[in-house]
Amino acid sequence: MQPDEHIGESAELYALGALEPAEQAAVEAHIAQCVQCLRRVGEAEETLLALERANVVRAASGDIRTPVAFMRRHIVWLLPLTAAAAFIIGLLFPRTTPQSPHDLATLAMIGSHFSHAQFTGQGAPAKVLYARDRSWYYVIVEGWHRYAVYGFAGGARLKLGETMPSGKTSELFTRSSGRYDRLELFDRSTVAGTATIR
Amino acid sequence: MAAIFDSRTAHWASVPDQSLAESFARREAGAYEAAYRSFGPQMRATAMRVLHDWESASECVQDVFLYLWRRENAYSAARGSLEAFLVTCARNRALERLRQATRSRAATEKVEVRGTYVLEEDPIERERIARAVARLTEGQGAVVQLAYYRAMTLSEVAVQLDIPIGTVKARLSAALRALRRSLIPQDNHAT
Numbered sequence: 001m002q003p004d005e006h007i008g009e010s011a012e013l014y015a016l017g018a019l020e021p022a023e024q025a026a027v028e029a030h031i032a033q034c035v036q037c038l039r040r041v042g043e044a045e046e047t048l049l050a051l052e053r054a055n056v057v058r059a060a061s062g063d064i065r066t067p068v069a070f071m072r073r074h075i076v077w078l079l080p081l082t083a084a085a086a087f088i089i090g091l092l093f094p095r096t097t098p099q100s101p102h103d104l105a106t107l108a109m110i111g112s113h114f115s116h117a118q119f120t121g122q123g124a125p126a127k128v129l130y131a132r133d134r135s136w137y138y139v140i141v142e143g144w145h146r147y148a149v150y151g152f153a154g155g156a157r158l159k160l161g162e163t164m165p166s167g168k169t170s171e172l173f174t175r176s177s178g179r180y181d182r183l184e185l186f187d188r189s190t191v192a193g194t195a196t197i198r
Numbered sequence: 199m200a201a202i203f204d205s206r207t208a209h210w211a212s213v214p215d216q217s218l219a220e221s222f223a224r225r226e227a228g229a230y231e232a233a234y235r236s237f238g239p240q241m242r243a244t245a246m247r248v249l250h251d252w253e254s255a256s257e258c259v260q261d262v263f264l265y266l267w268r269r270e271n272a273y274s275a276a277r278g279s280l281e282a283f284l285v286t287c288a289r290n291r292a293l294e295r296l297r298q299a300t301r302s303r304a305a306t307e308k309v310e311v312r313g314t315y316v317l318e319e320d321p322i323e324r325e326r327i328a329r330a331v332a333r334l335t336e337g338q339g340a341v342v343q344l345a346y347y348r349a350m351t352l353s354e355v356a357v358q359l360d361i362p363i364g365t366v367k368a369r370l371s372a373a374l375r376a377l378r379r380s381l382i383p384q385d386n387h388a389t
Contacts, residue, residue: 009367009368009370009371010371011371012370012371012374012375013352013367013370013371015374016290016345016346016370016374017286017290017293018345018352031277032271035276038276039276039277041277042277042278042279042282042283043278043378044375044378045277045278045279045282045283045285045286046278046282046378046382047374047375047377047378048289048374049240049282049285050377050378050381050382051327051346051377051381052240052244052285053240053320053323053327054319054320054323054327055240055244055246055247055318056317056318113253113256
């Protein structure tokens with residue numbers, strides 16, 4: 001394909017991922033300059049989307065504890081979490097100051113599968129997101145509350161840290177090798193909330 | 199419509215898909231999150247159809263967003279539907295993974311998914327697509343079955359059907375354009 005030639009049928013083949021790397025690069029170079037061919041690629045992509053519309057992923061069980069379902073039902077809680085935004089901003093504007101729990105959690109969540117649990121108790125509403133392999137825990141408390149966070153494993157108890165105010169919430173992100181079966185929030189010596197980790 | 203977070207009001211607001219596409223093209227942070235929320239499920243379903251595995255499909259979706267965040271000018275609103283672009287990216291990423299890993303699981307095998315998620319087909323859409331595929335010529339239908347549904351490379355399709363690779367390309371391209379005419383309302387056609 002010459003630089004001044006339109007890509008023709010390669011548009012559909014490109015959308016299908018069927019081209020060799022060199023051909024693919026040539027198409028990308030061309031559509032960066034040619035709106036007509038870019039639009040043809042877009043049309044091919046719309047056709048592929050139409051073919052994919054028949055496929056739907058559904059939860060096999062009623063209890064959905066996955067990122068997507070969680071986001072749908074509790075999106076306000078996830079304001080600090082999902083965005084790729086923090087990641088890209090981090091890439092574009094690297095900081096020398098320590099990263100916030102929010103940033104650390106976003107980075108951790110991008111690379112792993114996680115679940116969540118609600119704290120119950122007399123304290124402020126709170127949740128914990130945690131990696132399924134228990135490599136990290138991210139505690140979010142509604143409002144400004146400096147809670148001590150403890151992890152319990154068997155009979156052992158370990159203080160994981162304290163929640164720190166961040167925007168409209170207070171948060172703690174911690175990487176831990178512990179596989180805790182529950183977390184507890186302490187407001188001084190009073191238990192403010194308990195979350196069971198499954 | 200998609201939802202995008204307004205940091206000034208700390209609320210989610212509905213925005214037209216076109217606005218989201220333009221924000222995404224400008225690489226605005228909130229647009230990535232909104233796109234993930236709005237289109238992630240379809241992306242994941244598409245990757246799952248190819249890979250038959252929930253976790254691998256989820257990783258594909260993450261891979262796509264990471265790749266796009268790192269790459270400037272990957273998407274332009276002039277290209278068309280953002281959802282179509284992202285779903286295509288997810289499909290192609292899944293194909294890469296499939297080809298890198300193993301060819302032992304053909305895409306036409308019965309779907310068996312580990313974990314708590316299953317891939318289902320919308321019966322109405324399935325019927326509509328089946329009718330559109332049935333309207334293709336015999337040659338076009340064959341290449342679509344092999345290249346699209348069975349995720350074969352063009353070379354593999356050529357060997358399987360014993361036709362030149364150039365013929366495979368021509369038939370596949372024509373098939374996709376014919377499917378577009380069948381599946382997408384005429385008003386949306388630019389040409």
